[in-house]
Amino acid sequence: MELIDTHCHLTFEELASDVDSVVERSRAAGVTSWITVETDTQQNRKAIELAGKFKNMYATVGIHPHEAGNVTAETIVELKKLAQNENVVAIGETGLDFHYDFSKHEDQRRLFARHLKIAAELNLPVIVHCREAFDDTMEILERHGCGVKRAVFHCFGGSAEQAKIVLDYGFYISFTGVVTFKNAEAVREAANIVPLDRLMLETDCPYMSPEPMRKQKINEPAFMTHTAGCLAELKQMHLADFAKAITATSKAFFALPDE
Ligand SMILES: [Zn+2]
Numbered sequence: 624m625e626l627i628d629t630h631c632h633l634t635f636e637e638l639a640s641d642v643d644s645v646v647e648r649s650r651a652a653g654v655t656s657w658i659t660v661e662t663d664t665q666q667n668r669k670a671i672e673l674a675g676k677f678k679n680m681y682a683t684v685g686i687h688p689h690e691a692g693n694v695t696a697e698t699i700v701e702l703k704k705l706a707q708n709e710n711v712v713a714i715g716e717t718g719l720d721f722h723y724d725f726s727k728h729e730d731q732r733r734l735f736a737r738h739l740k741i742a743a744e745l746n747l748p749v750i751v752h753c754r755e756a757f758d759d760t761m762e763i764l765e766r767h768g769c770g771v772k773r774a775v776f777h778c779f780g781g782s783a784e785q786a787k788i789v790l791d792y793g794f795y796i797s798f799t800g801v802v803t804f805k806n807a808e809a810v811r812e813a814a815n816i817v818p819l820d821r822l823m824l825e826t827d828c829p830y831m832s833p834e835p836m837r838k839q840k841i842n843e844p845a846f847m848t849h850t851a852g853c854l855a856e857l858k859q860m861h862l863a864d865f866a867k868a869i870t871a872t873s874k875a876f877f878a879l880p881d882e
């Protein structure tokens with residue numbers, strides 16, 4: 624089995640200090656490729672460096688909506704420059720977070736639109752973070768995303784109805800360990816309607832540990848096998864076949880090289 628963790632934060636303190644062992648445990652579990660996703664200028668630089676050190680590790684660059692209040696013209700110039708590094712495979716995470724509301728909605732909207740513009744210019748896919756802001760996110764994608772080739776709604780926590788809207792737009796959907804939670808019936812219903820050529824998996828580690836590892840505070844890529852097992856069962860497939868299908872989807876989405 625060769626799974627790709629399409630959204631992990633390997634430069635975050637909880638994992639970065641022990642990244643060699645994290646990667647080793649991940650490989651042993653069958654999660655053999657990683658997209659380390661970034662959230663601010665400092666992390667963006669670290670991610671590019673880290674991705675250069677490990678085979679099958681790639682980086683993304685982006686400014687999280689939480690940081691939207693601190694963005695200057697220079698931040699955007701640097702973002703665009705970093706995005707052209709050979710280890711960078713996507714723009715993000717970007718989007719809207721009206722749950723935590725750490726920054727003004729107006730700033731979040733403007734920053735999201737800027738990310739979409741950069742992604743279109745550089746021909747890179749986009750990782751969308753959307754929390755309690757579904758209609759606004761769709762509106763911005765519609766208005767500013769026409770040049771964007773591929774976009775994924777990461778850590779999907781919406782309904783089957785919302786998943787259908789996302790799919791109708793041609794976008795992808797990625798699930799975290801949340802799908803394994805007992806009370807996440809609605810998310811499983813959503814996952815049920817997502818075809819395998821639009822479905823990806825992620826840990827979003829160090830957060831979102833799947834069952835039965837939920838008590839373990841720090842999530843890591845190795846645990847993604849539990850999420851894969853849960854979804855394979857939901858889709859009534861053998862885990863190996865399920866893994867093969869979504870790995871092909873992830874490779875195509877991020878345009879990863881075939882070895
Ligand atoms: Zn996110």
Ligand SMILES: [Zn+2]
Nearest residue numbers: 630660716827
């Ligand atoms: Zn994330």
